[in-house]
Amino acid sequence: MIELKNLSAGYGGKTVVKDVSLCFPAGQVTVLLGPNGSGKSTLLKASLGLIPAGKGQVFYDGIPIERMNRRQVAKAAALLAQNRPEAEIEAERLVLHGRFPYLSYPRQYTETDRQIAKQAMERTGASAYAGQLVSRLSGGQKQSVYLAMLLAQQTQTVFLDEPTAFLDIRHQLELMGWVKQLAGEGRAAAMVLHDLPLAMEYADRIALMEAGRLAFLGTPEALYESGKLESVFGIRFTRFVGEAGVHYVCSPKEETQ
Numbered sequence: 001m002i003e004l005k006n007l008s009a010g011y012g013g014k015t016v017v018k019d020v021s022l023c024f025p026a027g028q029v030t031v032l033l034g035p036n037g038s039g040k041s042t043l044l045k046a047s048l049g050l051i052p053a054g055k056g057q058v059f060y061d062g063i064p065i066e067r068m069n070r071r072q073v074a075k076a077a078a079l080l081a082q083n084r085p086e087a088e089i090e091a092e093r094l095v096l097h098g099r100f101p102y103l104s105y106p107r108q109y110t111e112t113d114r115q116i117a118k119q120a121m122e123r124t125g126a127s128a129y130a131g132q133l134v135s136r137l138s139g140g141q142k143q144s145v146y147l148a149m150l151l152a153q154q155t156q157t158v159f160l161d162e163p164t165a166f167l168d169i170r171h172q173l174e175l176m177g178w179v180k181q182l183a184g185e186g187r188a189a190a191m192v193l194h195d196l197p198l199a200m201e202y203a204d205r206i207a208l209m210e211a212g213r214l215a216f217l218g219t220p221e222a223l224y225e226s227g228k229l230e231s232v233f234g235i236r237f238t239r240f241v242g243e244a245g246v247h248y249v250c251s252p253k254e255e256t257q
């Protein structure tokens with residue numbers, strides 16, 4: 001399990017994430033919520049050792065991340081980043097990149113690597129575009145390829161930074177179902193989302209960030225009861241029970257005044 005203890009991190013002299021203690025338990029989907037600039041992406045980067053901790057520490061199964069090399073970290077945690085370069089590469093080859101941490105020198109894929117990549121593509125529905133250039137695929141198709149790459153990395157923890165951005169609603173729901181499935185298999189999933197109702201529906205736990213600090217950590221129900229979403233986002237957030245279950249609706253604060 002990945003655990004952050006009193007972690008502070010940032011860029012140059014600027015501290016962005018401030019004194020955050022948080023873990024990402026196996027079998028659970030932890031959603032990071034918070035306004036733009038509240039430090040969610042920075043928290044993910046620090047959790048992966050992509051930026052160093054200023055204060056505090058990141059532990060992987062009790063081992064401080066600074067004692068691990070890049071390959072060890074990459075075998076334990078994978079990131080679906082928010083900004084990805086336009087890949088002029090065939091989908092299948094990109095998915096195989098997920099196997100990089102497992103390759104020894106000279107870098108050559110084994111039959112096992114190819115099988116794992118193939119299965120990952122089957123699982124995310126990317127097999128149909130295996131031979132196509134990723135840059136020519138639609139948003140949803142691209143996402144299925146990047147997800148397959150993430151899966152091919154075979155890590156215990158998966159981090160996803162705004163994975164639903166640019167996806168239509170069907171693909172968003174598919175993606176959330178897929179992340180739930182990964183957690184159901186015993187992995188830890190941590191994802192940044194902007195869609196509050198979607199987060200409330202799918203998260204096991206929500207970590208709410210405000211100005212770099214952890215403002216709340218708990219179940220969606222507990223978060224709702226706390227009223228913190230309304231104060232941190234400056235919105236009105238309403239829960240109602242419909243025939244299909246509990247629903248949440250966001251609206252501007254002004255409307256209710």
Ligand code: ADP
Nearest residue numbers: 011014016034035036037038039040041042043
């Ligand atoms: P969020 O993901 O919650 O929108 P970020 O973690 O991306 O927030 O950003 C938090 C703060 O860190 C912002 O003020 C942003 O400008 C700053 N920041 C993000 N990335 C960098 C960077 N590479 N260099 C300097 N500052 C950065």
